Amino acid sequence: MTTTMLPRATVREGLVARSRRRPGGWKQLAVNQAFLLPAIVVFVFLFVVPLAQSFYWSLTDFTGYSSDVTFVGLSNYRTILTDPSMLAALGFTLLFGVGTTVVVTLIAIPLAVQLNKRFFGRNLVRSLWFFPAIPSMAILGLVWRYILSPLESGVVNSTLQDLFGVGPLAWLSDGTLARVSVIVVGIWAAAGWHAVLYMAYLQSIPNEYYEVARIDGASARQQFFGITLPLLTPALVISTFLLMTAGLKVFDLPYTLTNGGPGFSTYTITQSIVVAGVSQGRYGLASALAVLFTIAVAALAFGQLWLTKTIERRFV
Amino acid sequence: MKRSRVAAAVASAALALSITACGSDAGDGRTKLTYLSWTGEEQMTPIIEAFEEANPDIDVEASYAPPVAEYIQTLQTRVLSGTAPDVFLIAAENKTSLIDGGHVVDLTGEPFLEKIPDFNKETYGRDGKVYGMSISSWAAGYLYNKDLLAEAGYDSVPETWDEFLQMCRDLEAAGITPFIESVDQMPTTLSAWIGAQSSEMDPPLDELIFSGESTFEEQWTPALEEYNRIFTEGIVSPDVVGLDGDMVRDEFANGRVAVINAGPWVINAIREAAPDLEFEFAPVPGLPDGKPFQAGAATPGYAINSKADEEKQAVAKKFLAFLASPEGVEVFEEQTNDVTVTSDFEPTPDPAFEPLAAAIREGELYLPMISWQRSEDVLNVEAVAQIQRMIQGQVSPQGVAQALDAKLASS
Incomplete structure (x- = not known):
């Protein structure tokens, strides 16, 4: 792996040398920093201010109809942490976030490697895999609701009956099967898009590395784990980060596929925020939920970033 | 320079006039009534046209939001921001918040409520007061x-x-x-x-x-x-x-x-x-x-914004009176296929639905x-x-x- 170490060392030396001879001193630095100003303004007004407002509302009984509110302290937080439906929502949200992230990654990388090879009809196969990423998840949820209908006339059930004489299976009616169904549809919808992301990185790996490895007698497996996978770690960081954040804030797919049911089996945190806030006019409670959720997502996201950066440093 | 000042003054006056027009009347001498509809535009337009024909001095400016969540959210945002329409729908999902917050006018004793059954009045009322006029029910x-x-x-x-x-x-x-x-x-x-x-x-x-x-x-x-x-x-x-x-x-x-x-x-x-x-x-x-x-249940009731000025509230009551009149109910039934409950109009539900229609009118x-x-x-x-x-x-x-x-x- 010396070949991969060389560019990293070269880049670092270049950066150090450039910083030593930075022209213009602090004035130039100030001008450079000024370019960050629009981003900071956007960050403050679209993230910091709403988050601060949410925190404020979370300490009140705000109903959304009048800004005349009563301070209720941490009562909303107490309600959330003792409400079985909210805890069920937290459990499924974590399961969906982690489940889709792990399985999509396990599918997308080998898929990208295969789609990167030359074969007849490659573009068509790539398009077919990418297609589920185009329609909205809400539309996909509604379509899959009919496909996975627990009735004998459901698409999957009637196919299973015709081919194997099995069924009908309670895809969306049994708590466990409903959870699995939502996660599988989520994986199906995301795998192709993330495979394309990995393909973009695969195509930037110089072919010479593989040629040298082949000359040295490396098998296909050794080439994958010794060259492909380490050089894909930047893509891995981006892909898993996107998957985890999208998975944790998932709303449209479970909402349209199962509406959070049966019971609270597939209820998500985002759905409980929307239901509490919009449908039930309990904005104080919804704000408290949003604050707790932001903290949890931030902790998970930073943890994940730290982990992937550690892996990245190990390989690159 | 003088010319540009005159142009600026004319432009300012025009702007001020147009803003005034937006605020109280339609700009053609008619009083403007704002309304947030729960019913779709295609169905609601003929009803509004019939009302405007019967009341040529009133212009209904309708906006639309589909039921239920989107309507509730749209209305709630407009109530909170002080831009609520003069007439809107009070429904199961928002009646407690609207009544508790004092956002709806008490309609008790209004003549047009006389032809509304008690069941529908009680649905959108509290403590003997009525806050919404529901003219149909579903079963x-x-x-x-x-x-x-x-x-x-x-x-x-x-x-x-x-x-x-x-x-x-x-x-x-x-x-x-x-x-x-x-x-x-x-x-x-x-x-x-x-x-x-x-x-x-x-x-x-x-x-x-x-x-x-x-x-x-x-x-x-x-x-x-x-x-x-x-x-x-x-x-x-x-x-x-x-x-x-x-x-x-x-x-x-x-x-x-x-x-x-x-x-x-x-x-x-x-x-x-x-x-x-x-x-x-x-x-x-x-x-x-x-x-x-x-x-x-009784379908959502028509409610009047308590923050609207007296003139607008009077116009809004005319709108509600029309909706409860035989002419209004006839167009309403034609457009929505709802089973209406007003005492002076006999609805004609689908024959297959007849066994439940009587219960609707009796509030059962x-x-x-x-x-x-x-x-x-x-x-x-x-x-x-x-x-x-x-x-x-x-x-x-x-x-x-x-x-x-x-x-x-x-x-």
Whole structure:
């Protein structure tokens, strides 16, 4: 792996040398920093201010109809942490976030490697895999609701009956099967898009590395784990980060596929925020939920970033 | 320079005039009335045109938001930002917030309310006051396939629950799927039974529960136990928890099930999918100590913004008076197919829906969510989820009722 170490060392030396001879001193630095100003303004007004407002509302009984509110302290937080439906929502949200992230990654990388090879009809196969990423998840949820209908006339059930004489299976009616169904549809919808992301990185790996490895007698497996996978770690960081954040804030797919049911089996945190806030006019409670959720997502996201950066440093 | 100043002055004056026009009248001398419609634009436009024709000095500026969540959200945002329309809809989902917040005008004693039945007035009222004018109601019951029932020797849905269960067994013996009920909402059967029970009580059931004199456990458990029989006795598959109303309707339209729960909104879709299908509605069979009843409620009521000035409120009342008049109701019925309830207009519902239409006009309807006195949606979400769990065998009927008591206590 010396070949991969060389560019990293070269880049670092270049950066150090450039910083030593930075022209213009602090004035130039100030001008450079000024370019960050629009981003900071956007960050403050679209993230910091709403988050601060949410925190404020979370300490009140705000109903959304009048800004005349009563301070209720941490009562909303107490309600959330003792409400079985909210805890069920937290459990499924974590399961969906982690489940889709792990399985999509396990599918997308080998898929990208295969789609990167030359074969007849490659573009068509790539398009077919990418297609589920185009329609909205809400539309996909509604379509899959009919496909996975627990009735004998459901698409999957009637196919299973015709081919194997099995069924009908309670895809969306049994708590466990409903959870699995939502996660599988989520994986199906995301795998192709993330495979394309990995393909973009695969195509930037110089072919010479593989040629040298082949000359040295490396098998296909050794080439994958010794060259492909380490050089894909930047893509891995981006892909898993996107998957985890999208998975944790998932709303449209479970909402349209199962509406959070049966019971609270597939209820998500985002759905409980929307239901509490919009449908039930309990904005104080919804704000408290949003604050707790932001903290949890931030902790998970930073943890994940730290982990992937550690892996990245190990390989690159 | 002088020329540009004059141009600026003219432009400012024009702007000021246009802003004034936006604020109070339509700019052509007519008074502008703002209205946020729950009904779609295609259906609402002829009603508004009829009103404007009858009141040429008023211009209705309508905006639209589809029910339910989007409407509630749009109205709530406009109320909070001080840009609420002069007339809007008060519904089950927002009535507590609108009344508690003093956002709606008390309509008690208005002449146009005289032709509205008490049931509809009470739905959008509190403590004897009326805050919304509801001119129609809806009902849901059982929809049955006449041909399939005939195959098992029945010509209609029986009036008692035990007889209905026997009919289901007979249908099953004849190789016909007897009954499917979607439980993605509050089950029609359960709403009807609780309604029948409440109609025999004084004070009504919900008044006892919400005043703390009784509990869900005491009032709901017998009905829940009876409802659970169709799953524990294998008459209906627990898989129904994964079905929505459209799936159930499609099964019925394709002749794969004899009886489903439904309301008038399925009629057109079934006729389109199966023009030759013979079907009719019936009330939900009664429990041994009850009577046949139907789920249903008054449709959302027209309410007037209490922040609107007196002139606008007067114009808004004219709008409501028109909607309640025979002319207004006629156009309303034509456009929405709702069963209207005003005393001086006789609606003509679809023949298949006739068995439930009389109950609508008599106010023999019940829907828990609209009858509950607070935390309506909180309790409804909890009830639906717990009933789904009961059907799956994860909680007992008593456990469902206890969960509702716990939810009420914590909300």
